[in-house]
Amino acid sequence: MTTEVRVPTLGESVTEATVATWFKKPGDPVAADEMLCELETDKVTVEVPSPAAGTMGEIVAQEGTTVGVDALLATISAGEAKAAPAKADKAEKPAKSDSADTGSSVDVMVPTLGESVTEATVSTWFKKVGDQVAADEMLCELETDKVSVEVPAPAAGTLTEILAAEGTTVQAGGKLAILSSGSGASAPAAAPKAEEAAAPAAASGKDVEDAPAAKKAMAEAGLSRDQVQGSGRDGRVMKEDVARAAAAATQAPAAAAAPAQAPRAPAPAEDVAREERVKMTRLRQTIARRLKDSQNTAAMLTTYNEVDMTEVMALRNQYKDEFYKKHGVRLGFMSFFTKACVHALKEVPEVNAEIDGTDIVYKNFVHMGVAAGTPTGLVVPVIRDVDQMGFAAIEKAIAEKGARARDGKLSMAEMQGGTFTISNGGVYGSLMSSPILNPPQSGILGMHKIQDRPMAINGQVVIRPMMYLALSYDHRIVDGKGAVTFLVRVKEALEDPRRLLMDL
Known part of the structure; x- marks a missing residue:
């Protein structure tokens, strides 16, 4: 049987890549998920893993060839090369040859981490050397700058060696550990030998062929x-x-010559003893970097308005019990705001567009990002084609994405492709704030706390439940008139929800 190796998805707006390096040649044995080649795009470098174990067949796209997404790169012949990985392992690591007769070894590799993600940090090992593991049992957890990834055991056996300890940064497709599918009795002896054999090679670098x-x-x-x-x-x-x-x-000399930030003043000894220094997680570092990049790139401006929530609250209170009985999900405010935003985006499409070089890309669909706070930081899962969904479907999607976000179970695909974002700071008590854009999007709506305030209605002062709304937008693509119009349409739809039914 022949397996095709094709160009993977390269990322948003990336349609082609150049074959930079082949790590294998025709006739070489390959293991499943072993790196075959490296592709270069105008944004990132992408490694292509083997989809199956076997023997390297024909290389269709040579180094230097430009290929499109899903183009055929090579073929792999499966079947007769089942023992090839073990033989190759013997050749590379003679120290393990004594234990090869007791059972075959299986490499535990770093799985595909997602578009534009090339490395991760090993956060937790659930097993230790010598432990018995079942197929698909969780071995460890990796933390990327976006999501947490659990690594299952590719086969049943004994964990004989951990190559990447907790806190180690590993590359996509790198090796994490080794499993023995046999008795594993000689594994403890083999592990030190492997470390001894690998140490000189890593230290000298002479016996390792670099990419x-x-x-x-x-x-x-x-x-x-x-x-x-x-x-x-x-x-x-x-x-x-x-x-x-x-x-x-390049950073070291620059920092020595002209520090960009004043050094931290030494604190008194009694204060130092009461301080706690904790390294930022990869997710928090990415949040910090992306927020600052957004401010540096977009011409960001915020416009404000306020909405009387009387009608929405009355409608919700009237139908919330029936809604729950029929749909099995609670009727919240987010579905009203989502529908109101979809309604306004149809009239002001530039808020749902993005800039790509010198082009403006208008989206004839709405993939709504809903910002969610988690114990590790802010993430923005995306609800796709929300413009085609009803209230119940929206509420179910928001509840499901929120739960997965809090549990750290969101995949990369679930946080990519958004065209507009809603952020609800009101759940934390925020009265007013200016949300920051989520690039490459051109708009984000900030919701805030509902607060009773005296309002002048028909010449009389009455108490109404009011909420401040904030729309941050990219002024390079959205004019002030469009931004104000968008926010007014959201306000009108919420103050009179019947307009959503009439498409007014």
């Missing part, structure tokens, strides 16, 4: 092999390693 793309990058950056710490298999230097080393080399 060709990495060699080229080192030459262009003027870096020697000793200046780059390899993160690939057996210390192999990858292109991303060179980029990190080059960035570190």
